[in-house]
Amino acid sequence: MSSIFSKIIAGDIPSYKIAENEQFYAFLDIFPLVEGHTLVVPKKETDKLFDVSDEELAALLVFAKPIAKAMEAVFPCDRVGISVVGLEVPHAHVHLVPINSADDLNFTRPKLKLTAEQMQATQQKILDQLNQQ
Known part of the structure; x- marks a missing residue:
């Protein structure tokens, strides 16, 4: 059975794509911290x-490195943290999160509720910075 991430990669479920190559796919988390x-997910499930x-x-x-660098450039953060949780979706993945403290990677915190317009604006900020690198 395909994971939700495999369906996103295949284009069966829409996403706010940040980057893609033959091995990996990066997209905005729709329930962001x-x-x-x-x-960032491998295409191989x-x-x-x-x-x-x-x-x-x-x-x-x-693959994740230039994405993290772009995120650091456009969001007010000390750095981009990386986290591996992997309990909700049975498909290997890492979270790249702009952080200013270790608590910013606390996945029990309430998630943001962003509009489609806000998600598109966030996506565009990262894409614009990636294109400048």
Whole structure:
């Protein structure tokens, strides 16, 4: 059975895409902790992050790096934190989150409720910065 992330990657479910290559897909989390919260997922459906190959794990971080740099440039944050939780969706993924403290990665906090227009504006900020890199 395909995960919701596989359906997003296939285009069966719409997303606010940030980047894509042959191995990975990055898109905005629709239940973000903060503006800019982005998910990076391998296209190959694997339940747990540490079940992917060493090469794929390394490539995922290399793929995520320019996205994180773009996020740092456009959102008021000290850095972009990375988190692996993976309990809600059985498809390996990492969260990239603009943070100013460790508590900003507390996934028990209430999530933002952003409009489609706000999500599109957030997406465009990141895409514009990626295009400048």
